[in-house]
Amino acid sequence: MNSIEELLLHMPIKIILISSLILLILFTISSCLNFRTSDKKFLKKFAEEKIGVKIAYHPFEDKQIRLIHSYPIDNTKPTIFYVHGAPGSNDNYLKLMKDVELNKISNWVSVDRLGYGYSEIGKAVTSITQQSKSLLTVFEPYFEQSPFVLLLGWSYGGPIVSKMALDNPNPMDHVIMLAPAIDPESEKYFFMGKLAQWFLTRWLVPKPFRVAQDEKVVHVEELDSIKPNWKNLKVPVTNVHGNSDGIVPYENLNFVNQYFPKETTKSITLKGMGHLFPISQPEVAKQIILDVLEEYGYKNQD
DSSP: OOHHHHHHHHSOHHHHHHHHHHHHHHHHHHHHOOOOOOHHHHHHHHHHTTOOEEEEEEEETTEEEEEEEESSOOTTSOEEEEEOOSSOOGGGGHHHHTOHHHHHHOEEEEEOOTTSTTSSTTOOOOOHHHHHHHHHHHHHHHHTTOSOEEEEEETTHHHHHHHHHHHSOTTOOEEEEESOOOOGGGOOOOHHHHHHHSTTTGGGSOHHHHHHHHHHHHHHHHHHHHGGGGGGOOSOEEEEEETTOSSSOTHHHHHHHHHSOGGGEEEEEETTOOTTHHHHOHHHHHHHHHHHHHHTTOOOOO
């Protein structure tokens, strides 16, 4: 008899049952909390709003990346490219994608980043450079169809969209970062991350959280490697952060002000707002988008 069998033999049945129930609940949560919307549900949601969309799967190296975009693409309108954080998926921007006013004046494309949603969920790609490269290959065909390219990234998606503009600035017109996790000195860590790392509990943690933790483990190193290059960014940036953000500290705004080109970077403080405003208060993110588009002459004529 091994030590585990001996332990179970002397353990009260009540404790065994309770422990088994807890494990079952955690396993169920792990199986269900994948934070993604299926193709079928996506199509149904937009059909109900009478909004035309298309879903596509784009090959990148040996992987597949899922994206959804407004359809048809109007090549007289600007195009917004939505990039989510960690964890997340392309449905984080659902309210913005369904917004009537935004659909009148722009096209949009929203993607599941590698490791999330329906883009190889559970298989982390922790390199910001690789994330940038993968998204550029997905988005570039749409860049060519648009007179104006606006990249929008939230949280971990913030440094990724700025890295995309750094890697391939020519087709880009503007970058919006919403509460970007971009300052290596301000990285915040949470207890859930330890559960996602420890081999005995990792399997209980939902796949998106495992991937998010895998990204977080190397995030400071990744950000440090890019830090000297932000000064070379040629694309205008609008940087937005709530001063009550308990997940990605407000100090990230100061980092952007210090390291990004001052002549092309605008920072906005959202007083009293936390990290989740793009989902909980999408009208705030919407107004920021509208303000940027209007700067370039794109606005609703109704």
